[in-house]
Amino acid sequence: MERNTRQRGAIRRAFQRADRPLGTGEVLELARGEVGGLGIATVYRNIRTLANEGWLDVVELPGEVPRYEVRGKGHHHHFRCRQCDRVYEVPGCVGSLSEIVPPGFSLESHELVLYGLCADCSASP
Amino acid sequence: MERNTRQRGAIRRAFQRADRPLGTGEVLELARGEVGGLGIATVYRNIRTLANEGWLDVVELPGEVPRYEVRGKGHHHHFRCRQCDRVYEVPGCVGSLSEIVPPGFSLESHELVLYGLCADCSASP
DNA sequence: GTCGTTGCAAAGCGTTTGCAGCCTA
DNA sequence: TAGGCTGCAAACGCTTTGCAACGAC
Secondary structure, eight states, X not given: OOOOOHHHHHHHHHHHHHXXXXXXXXXXXXXXXXXXXXXXXXHHHHHHHHHHTTSEEEEOOTTSOOEEEEOOOSSOEEEEETTTOOEEEEOSOOOXXXXXXXXXOEEXXXXXXXXXXXXXHHXXX | OXXXXXXXXXXXXXXXXXXXXXXXXXXXXXXXXXXXXXXXXXXXXXHHHHHHTTSEEEEOXXXXXXXXXXXXXXXXXEEEETTTOOEEEEEXXXXXXXXXXXXXXXXXXXXXXXXXXXXXXXXXX
């Protein structure tokens, strides 16, 4: 059975307070504010546990370390601002993907990442 | 000045024959067909060299090690087989991406990755 | 002959695992 | 009290680097 330790609670709160995708290093830094001696192995183990039980979603962008965020909506994609590096959720999706799938291939899922300038950075470059 | 060694030639030909993005392990395996004692460090060093001179493009999929492909193809995306883990190039592209971009955001580029079964794995599961 | 290149081994670096002791239920 | 959880350190997998020998030009 799963237990509620100080360490796991601190890691959960780190994600809830940040309200954005966090990497393992950021989680360690934030959660150590509550639990001083927190070890990196504990962060990795808890992130895996929380992801397995569906409390966390994995956010993986090409060429970047995995981030994790509190599980939110269903199917969505991400927009990454090339200026401020923030990542935003993008509701909605493209249609007619099956048209470009090569013959004989069977499509099961897809990932789409948009790059550009977010509203803030477009307004004040 | 750059030299044409047997090892570099074998690595170039591995990419040209495969005609799909290759990881370092795949390159090592393929190029060893020509140069038996080829070392993994040589593969890494040559991939870096070929990428720096523009002969190779880097293909990065979310959460995976980088792959590389010969440069010069037009705009395309990638299909990753969840069974054999190979990555294929997919010509063509989705349309109407601007519809899902949030108001105020400006879209500059995008990455699309398709997941499923390739033709080989669909035929013989 | 020069010096870019190679294979080997060791070093990095981020992540995972083994273990003895701790602490939640 | 049982056994899940933790911190530490070692192990791990992938990539880079140091070095002496090799070989393209």
